[in-house]
Amino acid sequence: MSDIAIIGGGAAGAALFGALLSRDASANVHWVTGSTPRIGRGVAYGTSHNHHLLNVRAGGMGLYPDADEGFAEYGARNHAGARPTDFLPRSLFGEYIESQLGKRIRNAEQRGRRFAIVPATALGIQASGSGYEIALDNGGTVSAGQIVLALGALPPRPLRTVSKRALGSGAYVLDPWSLTTRPAHPRRLIVIGTGLTAIDTLISASIRWPDVELVAVSRHGLPPFVHPALPIDPFPRQAELNARLLACDGPAPVLAEIRRTFREHPHVDWRGVIDGMRPVNAKLWQAFTPRQRKQFLRHARWLWESARHRLAPQPAEIIQQLRDEGRLRIHAARVLGVDGAGPLDVTVRSRDNQLVTTLQSDIVVQATGLDTAAAFAEHPLVSGLLRDGLASPDPLQLGVLAEPDGRLVNAAGQIQPGLHAIGSLLRGNLWECTAMPEIRGAADALATLLSSPCVGHDERCAVLAAS
Numbered sequence: 488m489s490d491i492a493i494i495g496g497g498a499a500g501a502a503l504f505g506a507l508l509s510r511d512a513s514a515n516v517h518w519v520t521g522s523t524p525r526i527g528r529g530v531a532y533g534t535s536h537n538h539h540l541l542n543v544r545a546g547g548m549g550l551y552p553d554a555d556e557g558f559a560e561y562g563a564r565n566h567a568g569a570r571p572t573d574f575l576p577r578s579l580f581g582e583y584i585e586s587q588l589g590k591r592i593r594n595a596e597q598r599g600r601r602f603a604i605v606p607a608t609a610l611g612i613q614a615s616g617s618g619y620e621i622a623l624d625n626g627g628t629v630s631a632g633q634i635v636l637a638l639g640a641l642p643p644r645p646l647r648t649v650s651k652r653a654l655g656s657g658a659y660v661l662d663p664w665s666l667t668t669r670p671a672h673p674r675r676l677i678v679i680g681t682g683l684t685a686i687d688t689l690i691s692a693s694i695r696w697p698d699v700e701l702v703a704v705s706r707h708g709l710p711p712f713v714h715p716a717l718p719i720d721p722f723p724r725q726a727e728l729n730a731r732l733l734a735c736d737g738p739a740p741v742l743a744e745i746r747r748t749f750r751e752h753p754h755v756d757w758r759g760v761i762d763g764m765r766p767v768n769a770k771l772w773q774a775f776t777p778r779q780r781k782q783f784l785r786h787a788r789w790l791w792e793s794a795r796h797r798l799a800p801q802p803a804e805i806i807q808q809l810r811d812e813g814r815l816r817i818h819a820a821r822v823l824g825v826d827g828a829g830p831l832d833v834t835v836r837s838r839d840n841q842l843v844t845t846l847q848s849d850i851v852v853q854a855t856g857l858d859t860a861a862a863f864a865e866h867p868l869v870s871g872l873l874r875d876g877l878a879s880p881d882p883l884q885l886g887v888l889a890e891p892d893g894r895l896v897n898a899a900g901q902i903q904p905g906l907h908a909i910g911s912l913l914r915g916n917l918w919e920c921t922a923m924p925e926i927r928g929a930a931d932a933l934a935t936l937l938s939s940p941c942v943g944h945d946e947r948c949a950v951l952a953a954s
């Protein structure tokens with residue numbers, strides 16, 4: 488069976504769907520897009536708030552490597568005064584995705600390319616004959632020889648320190664993007680987390696409720712570092728540095744090497760050095776042993792994430808202003824417990840002096856980042872795949888076990904024919920695979936792999952192998 492199914496209607500699904508449609512293959516492509524009303528935008532680009540900005544410059548964003556119009560050009564046409572070096576609204580990138588998708592769909596229709604967009608949620612996948620059958624929440628099924636999971640982050644799980652009472656109170660918000668639809672007017676709002684999603688949440692709350700008192704709490708109290716207004720020159724000795732990094736044994740020597748570079752080149756902007764590591768990040772991660780990966784996650788992840796996934800200058804200015812005006816406090820503290828029926832009591836232990844205090848808050852928002860713990864996720868499709876042994880969880884709970892090209896590894900430790908993933912489910916293998924520059928490259932490579940006759944359950948492989 489040569490049909491291909493993509494499950495997930497976000498930007499990764501859109502990038503792959505468009506890449507497959509542009510190829511002249513006979514396979515019918517089914518795109519199972521879930522319940523999203525705006526296909527292709529997903530969580531990141533579905534926002535309608537103009538203050539939610541991209542954290543990649545316009546020139547670095549895109550959907551296909553071979554798009555007929557890049558995002559920077561689209562931005563210049565549709566957003567007054569936009570330059571390729573600007574950090575533009577995420578909603579504009581959402582519009583760009585829709586326009587690019589529309590073009591590929593029209594072109595595919597003219598060429599008679601077979602495809603179907605299926606607005607349903609996939610509940611389970613069963614092996615069936617030479618392929619698989621996907622059960623949908625609308626009672627239908629889709630049959631395919633090859634399936635790509637483009638599911639994005641898994642549903643967030645509440646922190647273990649949050650009581651059942653607090654969870655049931657309605658004052659504890661697990662989905663930060665649902666916050667601004669709340670009718671209540673809070674006096675104090677606490678955000679757990681200080682990463683990019685936390686920053687978006689704080690800015691949205693400050694606009695929606697101008698007199699709300701905002702508090703953000705995370706273990707290190709470190710908001711993301713900030714991009715400079717203009718792009719940084721590349722570090723001239725990056726290639727040498729990257730070669731030295733690849734020769735390091737584990738995260739500690741890698742970090743020591745990076746620090747040495749900063750010391751020896753004090754006039755070089757450190758952000759350029761970190762950005763220049765992009766081509767080797769996946770290789771470094773793959774070379775770490777499981778113990779070294781654990782060490783990295785425990786001791787360096789917080790700093791790496793802040794330095795690598797930086798904030799655009801405009802939101803950084805807003806955050807600074809909120810802090811200067813005393814409307815926002817950021818605490819370095821560990822959350823020991825969240826309890827109550829609303830308002831909630833949030834008990835924290837300060838990192839500086841170990842003092843334990845309890846703050847009351849009308850709303851508490853959990854914005855602790857991407858959840859990729861497949862083994863614990865309340866996601867029927869993923870749970871079913873693990874239960875049936877068609878996939879296996881990454882031992883560090885960073886998605887599922889897979890090859891670097893996205894082919895899933897089953898419970899027997901073998902490649903599961905015809906099952907693939909793209910995006911955050913592959914964190915365990917690739918570490919950095921969630922931003923558009925990585926996603927569009929991965930989608931293009933996967934489209935090439937899926938369009939070749941020798942993947943998955945395809946019976947033509949046996950014929951070719953025998954010839």
Ligand SMILES: Cc1cc2nc3c(=O)[nH]c(=O)nc-3n(C[C@H](O)[C@H](O)[C@H](O)COP(=O)(O)OP(=O)(O)OC[C@H]3O[C@@H](n4cnc5c(N)ncnc54)[C@H](O)[C@@H]3O)c2cc1C
Binds near residue numbers: 543
């Ligand atoms: C707030 C935010 C801002 C970001 N900003 C940037 C940025 O500026 N630049 C950048 O490069 N990257 C950014 N990123 C990274 C971002 O993750 C990627 O750019 C991209 O949006 C990921 O797309 P995705 O399709 O993998 O995931 P998602 O956008 O999460 O889409 C996955 C989709 O699959 C659906 N789905 C899940 N399960 C099923 C199922 N069983 N059946 C059917 N459908 C299902 C979900 O409902 C969802 O619609 C940002 C991420 C976030 C969260």
